[in-house]
Amino acid sequence: MKTIRLECRNVTKRFAAQRKGEAPIVAVQNLNFKIADGEVVSLIGPSGCGKSTLLNMGSGLDPASDGEVMVDGEKVIKPNEHVAFMLQKDLLLPWRTIRQNVEFGLEIRGVPASERKATALGLLKKCRLPDFADHYPHQLSGGMRQRAALARTLAVDPAVLLMDEPFSALDAQTKMVLQQDLGRTLAETGKTALFVTHDLVEAIALSDRVLVMSQRPGTIIEEIVVDIPGRDNPMERRKSPKTGPYIAQLMSLLHIGEEVH
């Protein structure tokens, strides 16, 4: 049995009501799941079901109302060095070069400059941006910027990557290229990841398992193990004849195409 990297035990998150006298909003309720070392798990569900809320709890920025989120066997109560997150927005700082942006997390953690630089340059190479180290973010395309954001996330060497729809702002082709890069990088580094997405094909192509969430209050209604070889090669996985049935299963779980207007 592999070590468990990320675990949710009966996690519930409530937000205080906007107006006085109203009941608090229950964003997610009774979440239970485990992610083992090296696993890539996708999380899908309708808009507003609490996916981002779950990731925020994992990153330690927002505490859970009930239950506990465990990372590497430790209860998450504040930001910690075991996790790093990546959002749809690249959040690159415009006054820093790409290399300095990749170093951002290391700099905050007080890693010496020469070490930071070596790590950043290594990762930029891995993320296929070696020639852009000294460019500023505005000189890069959206896909390149998101690759730089991935490098920044990997730079702090987190045990778990939390990704919130990282590719949803990209055009379809760039997206596929980045999925391929991510799949390969995750396989090479053996990282554990929780990946939120709206894109059913992306979920199937990239992950070992897919967790499906219900409407708010969000809870996990299904777990699908993706039994297609080659997780390090999402492009091939997309083309696999096994992908279609998985998509159909997800569509019916999410009631896609059932609404009658």
Next chain:
Amino acid sequence: MGSELSNPATQRMMIGSFLLAIVFLAVWEWGPAAFGIPQFIIPPASKVWDEFLRMLTRDRLMFHTGITAMQVVVGFVLGMILGMLVGFLLGMSPTAEFVLSPYILALQIAPKVAFAPLFVIWFGYTVYPKILVAILIVFFPIMINVLGAVRAIDPDIVRLARSFNASKLQIFWKIEFPASLPPFFAGLRIAATLAVIGVVVGELVGGNQGLGYLLTFGEGAGNTPMVFVTIIMLTVIGILLYGAIVLIENRVLHWLPGRARRAS
């Protein structure tokens, strides 16, 4: 910059503005006389030049210019520091901004130069009232711009830093401070011209030093060329301050998209 100067289009534009300057001086020299405008209304350029040379030796023009410039720079720097500090404090504390905003708004609407007589009553015919008016007038554009910049920072960037366990101080130096610089410099450009206005009004109100004093003196003596020379000297102070800011800005904000494109 060097490559810009060798650009033929830029060279043509520079020749154009040089020719325009010659045309302007010629019109100034002979235009008024051609239309029968008397010299005490618009003195010709040569008369103003003669007056300039006379003032250099007889009226201690450089001394008065130096006094005014000193007051402008001191008022500008102090107003800038104060505006930046208050801008950051209010930007980071919504409560403080809520409590103080009506007073700030009132003070912002009040014409700052109207405070000059009050400051003269308080501090007499010294440099302090002039510096104080400059501080007051410089303070607002800087404060408002810095406050706005801190408010406009994407909260997700701060969350990203916090997820890396950044301290409040690190968030300030690595995010809030650099993010505030472009609007801060925009505020400085506005403040540079305002600072000169503040000091001159202070000098007009009272005292026997500075270009504002020469202005009232020239007016009293009916010496129009003297008033012209003084206005030009004031403009020169403003241009030098503005130019210095643009120079620093270009170095500090070299990462801004527009500038980066121009430099490459």
